[in-house]
Amino acid sequence: MAGVLVVTGGSRGIGAAICLLAAEHGYDIVVNYVTDIEAANAVVEHVRACGQQALAVRADVSNEDEVHNLFETAAAIGPLTRLVNNAGITGFTPGRLDEQRVSSVRRVLDVNVTGVFLCAREAVRRMSTRYGGGGGAIVNVSSTAARLGSAGEWVHYAASKAAVETMTLGLAQEVAGERIRVNAVAPGTVETGLHAGAGLPDRLERLAPSIPLGRPARPEEIAEAVLWLLSPAASYATGAVLPIGGGR
Template sequence: MAARRGDVTMLDFSDQVVLVTGAGSGIGAAVAEGFGRRGAQVVVHYGRNREGAEKVASSIQEAGGRGSVVQADLTDPASATRLVDDVAARHGRLDVLVNNAGDLLGRTPVTEMTDEQFARVMDLNMTSVFAACRQAVPVMQRNGGGAIVNVTSVAARTGGAGGSVAYATAKGAVSTFTRGLAKEVARTGIRVNAIAPGIITTPFHERNTSDEQMAAMVAGIPMGRAGTPDECVGTVLFLADPAMSGYITGQVIEINGGQLTP
């Protein structure tokens, strides 16, 4: 809870258990560390990047916070279910769920994408979000409420850059799911919102975006640069704290340097 309403510097999650998926690098890592610096018990999830996740947990602990690491392959939706169940069993509660895990899994034109590739992209980016939320909602309800923050993308509204139609489609579904779930659980004390990052300098683009593609995308940003993972943290913390955003639910907040405005 925030110590004083309206004062961002006083954000305090010391009584909260927070699960951040895909927290081994990029936005997820920055968000996990942000919660950790404000006292949360942070569960740092990773799919393949164990080394990165352990560094994030260590950083949280060095700053005086509490961090632990857990692995799950979220291309398998059943793993998302088990992940939430494990966190709830281990800590007895779940106050904040940040569904950050996601990836293009490579740029592939629609005409060249196999059914298996499409399913993997959808499972990682959308189905895992559905599965994690489905498990988290009853846990949060038992404890009087909570906050879910999903990470969608500017691609949900633009259709994505070359070779990312499946990813953009999945992220569009995340945005719609966020709005729908928010209505469904609003009276149970759970708020559901999302952030939609634009071009953020993360390993995501190192894997999937050429220098030429990056330059072309940045050229269309009014602020004239890509964003950083740290520039996404404050919005997530704001959405997670009921003293700061207690009357906000079902919203998708764009973080894109003016690249696309509602």
């Protein structure tokens, strides 16, 4: 048995793809969501169809009490062995930094940075040998925006993902001796509803020519990288950030 995996933002897009592929690899899955319970339940049913246990748990990852409840609920299906910090938002509207509302920037930082911190903290408290755990692995979902800057659209989002990468490196060093590996993937442009939801329905087509591979990624392609980092095949990888941007 691969163990229990918590995937934040697991009801749609990259998160859902991770859940579905992880079920095929033998993981029991806790699907975290915030608003779309129908999508979360659909992922749960798919996981169960693979013969694995699954739960859908609502939690805003920026809320400390809700995150604690998420991990306490996850214990109902077994000891935690893996975490994917996938939940993330770009903000209310795209645009230059000087056009952004501070409320939007604060919300992005709350979800994308504080959320990763809170979930990682709960995971370490359950997986670390320091707390009597058996070890495990954490994968944080960053973005190539952390390196590219996302000028003219989401500089604050890019900054939040740079913080995720720094947190990945530091936490990896802290818990390496406690049988926990911490890595990140940094997807580029991916075929999800994020772009249309952020008010940029043509973004995939617009950016495709700038990608050396000539197309956006499919969520399943990102999931494959995440599952590798979670697996024993990546046993000597910790503190790494794996870019998956099609060469961009």
